[in-house]
Amino acid sequence: MSRSVLDGDTNTGDTDSETRRRGEMTYDYIVIGGGVHGSAASYHLSKSGAAVLMLEAKTIACGASGGVGYRGVRANARDIRELPLMRIAYEIWPGINDELGISPGYQRLGGLELIGHDVLDDASLRDELETRVKVQSAFGIDTRLIDRAALDQLEPGAAASVGGAIYCPDDGVGDHTEVTRGYARAAQKSGADVQEGTAATRIEQTSAGYAVTTSGGEVHVARKQVLVMANSYSRRLLHDSFGVDLPTTLFNPQMTPVRTKSGFAFQHLLGHYSLPFAAKSLGDGSVMLSGGRTGGWDYDNDAGFTRAEIAERSVIDAGSLYPEFEGAEIVLTDASRPDSKCVDDIPIIDTVPGHDGVLFATGWSGHGFAIAPAVATLIAQWCTTGQKPVELEPFAFSRFPN
Ligand SMILES: Cc1cc2nc3c(=O)[nH]c(=O)nc-3n(C[C@H](O)[C@H](O)[C@H](O)COP(=O)(O)OP(=O)(O)OC[C@H]3O[C@@H](n4cnc5c(N)ncnc54)[C@H](O)[C@@H]3O)c2cc1C
Secondary structure, X not given: OOOOXXXXXXXXXXXXXXXXXXXXXXXXXXXXXXOHXXXXXXXXXXXXXXXXXEEOOOOOOOOOOOOOOOEEEOOOOOOHHHHHHHHXXXXXXXXXXXXXXXXXXXXXXXXXXXXXXXXXXXXXXXXXXXXXXXXXXXXXXXXXXXXXXXXXXXXXXXXXXXXXXXXXXXXXXXXXXXXXXXXXXXXXXXXOEEEOOOOEEXXXXXXXXXXXXXOOOOEEEEEEEEEEOOHHXXXXXXXXXXXXXXXXXXXXXXXXXXXXXXXXXXXXXXXXXXXXXXEEEOOOOOEEEEOOOEOEEEOOOOEEEOOHHHHHHHHHHHHHHOHHHOOOEEOXXXXXXXXXXXXXXXXXXXXXXXXXXXXXXXXXXXXXXXXXXXXXXXXXXXXXXXXXXXXXXXXXXXXXXX
């Protein structure tokens, strides 16, 4: 049996003594996947007093929730159905460093979505922007359309083509690896049995609940529910176990930390209205450039690979917006982390049809980190009360014919 290396072996799960036989344990919940979603859900469930087993195939944060740089914690320009989740997440993020004992963890820097003069001067596009500002504000997301002078106060040095920005002061960045490991450690401290190096290979309904078979051949039983939080690997596991086919695919954005000649770095989380541009300063003088362009995936070896032209394109785009980035040195480029992309670009958070005891959450489409604290809180609430929170309704699997 593999054990977590996070904090040593501190398995204190409230398991049935009669099933403490080697290779077979009974828990209230079995969570599959040790990314930010699985770790945070395990934390909230174990904090509520439930006996929780979290199985991670490799190591905590080895998937989309780990790796180079930071993740954007952004409400701006998000699908409108995710805004109620971000409203909740906005409340949770500022306390997360203390709650999980991490640093720097989360930083509320404010976010700026740059907009060109060409867009701001176009009446219909400006109308569209002003409408988005109004709608986001109505959802409780502080959102302001600012002009060039205000942008210069916040983030000086933009190219002449930049006319202003949408500014969300409550947006920010998070160290995803730290947050994920922090949640997993907190889950373990609350009594969860966290096992790394242990993949779930099959889930089956039994008279005692749901049985999860592991790569080591053990079979564990969840009395209440199994939570499938394996991100891009959930599709396969759910297909093999229940025959359902999720409309999700693998998606691996390419991240490129760079260093400008002068050491120029941004003070805010940056994005752009029409260019695939996003930038996060990493605190060591480098700035991570991304924006949604993806690397390639070698399906035979289950590994991502980078494309040189994407790293170069990222530098060119950054230089066109902030000339300080012209000729910036590429520190590294990475496309090794797979997220899951849903066909309609919002997640699916639901139970498997006909199996209320199996809940899954996947299809984050490149923006699942920022909402994770809210999603985990709501999923734990759903599990422990049996009532599906209204904020999760838009993410039902039933929106697809199946
Ligand atoms: C490069 C990149 C940049 C991103 N940028 C942002 C951003 O700026 N803002 C934002 O909000 N979001 C962003 N995202 C999205 C966000 O990081 C992900 O949506 C989120 O981390 C997904 O978390 P997860 O726990 O569902 O998945 P993961 O972190 O992938 O965790 C799933 C885990 O399940 C494990 N697993 C798989 N199969 C099994 C099995 N059979 N048994 C046991 N374990 C299994 C895997 O090993 C993995 O550790 C980005 C994603 C990537 C890849």
